[in-house]
Amino acid sequence: MDKLVGVGTGQVLGVAVSYIAVLVVLCLVLSVRVIAHRRAHKIGIGDGDDRDLRRRIRAHGNFSEYAPLLMIVLLALPLVGAKEWQVHLVGMVGLVGRTLHAIGLSRSGGASLPRVGGMVLTFTALAVGALALLVLAWR
DSSP: OHHHHTSSSTTHHHHHHHHHHHHHHHHHHHHHHHHHHHHHHTOOSSOTTOHHHHHHHHHHHHHHHHHHHHHHHHHHHHHTTOOHHHHHHHHHHHHHHHHHHHHHHHHOSSOOHHHHHHHHHHHHHHHHHHHHHHHHHTO
């Protein structure tokens, strides 16, 4: 691992992996919220026409759709020589975006400031990360 963490400058890969670890924890929290609701209401499969469970499932599902892309970008940035601040920028904006979106979607099925803001931040993190990867890969 020492050789791998040495890629790029300083502990940039360690920073990226730290954001990935926090995203994994957030995924576990969202999963446990679904499981707990299922158990409490004895809903084995589907959503049992339970509005709260449906929102929890979508919060977890949406997280699972976007977080892997963010994790790939975070892991790739140090491999192409990104600076620590660049990884922090993408990681923090993406993490806040995913957290806000999960909160917004868990509270309401409709548009809300946390939900919309979360998607804007998530898309921003992915776009900035993708652009940085292209620039750094071809410099």
